[in-house]
Amino acid sequence: MSTHSRVVVITGASSGIGEAVALEYAQQGFMVYACGRNQTKLNALSDNSVNITPCTFDLNDQTELKNALPKDLAIDHLILNAGTCEYIDNPKQFDGALFERVIQTNLISVGYCLEAWLKQVKFGGQVGLMSSSAAYVPLTRAEAYGASKAGISYLAKTLSVDLEPQEIGISVIHPGFVKTPLTNKNDFDMPGIIDADDAAKAIFKGMSKGTFDIHFPKGFTWTLKVLSFLPFSLWRPLAKRMIKT
């Protein structure tokens, strides 16, 4: 491994999009710190390349997280990708514990990561925050997931302004549907779904160019972006049509 290799830290690298992003970065010659809870999967991932170092910890455990990476590691790209998705199936019996689980992993743990690692991101480095195209418009059953991702998109915009003087770039990633273990659980049509490898290529390209809003596949995400300009009074009846009966 070259001592001049650039360094990327990726959370949620044991599966799906994060795993594909880790492989893409390793192929591009980065030293990859691949984070997740599943040690077996991370070890298997690191078997693919000498450039990949597995880091096993739970993002919701601040003590584990703070000790997960070498304190003197200088980070070029930091990609906070880990996440979970659970839907609110019965809004009247609102499941507060589900809401907490999703917000905790998708939003609050991102705050823990920023506290622990942002100071190690180099001048001129790039931080990628994983949102979702679900953040563009309110979607049915996504009270918890959509709220967590809308929070990430807001966080990315404010950080982008506040970190500019430090010359740290922010990217917010808004994927449409990507084929992963997370979406394999979905029981509805997923228009325009793409493979994780294609998502990883788009993320690497966007992060390398310092693109603020990395979104793909374009046909799907542009449609949602345009719909997001509708007043809520017009969007609401469209969203209602998605409710499963």
Ligand SMILES: NC(=O)c1ccc[n+]([C@@H]2O[C@H](COP(=O)([O-])OP(=O)(O)OC[C@H]3O[C@@H](n4cnc5c(N)ncnc54)[C@H](OP(=O)(O)O)[C@@H]3O)[C@@H](O)[C@H]2O)c1
């Ligand atoms: N797939 C899509 O269509 C899609 C679309 C938009 C946005 N996204 C977002 O993309 C990200 C990756 O999703 P994916 O589809 O690749 O899902 P995935 O295959 O289920 O991967 C999720 C990753 O997050 C990690 N993770 C979850 N909770 C964790 C915790 N408490 N501590 C440490 N790691 C944790 C998992 O690691 P372990 O299993 O090792 O714990 C796993 O590596 C998520 O933020 C998701 O919301 C996905």
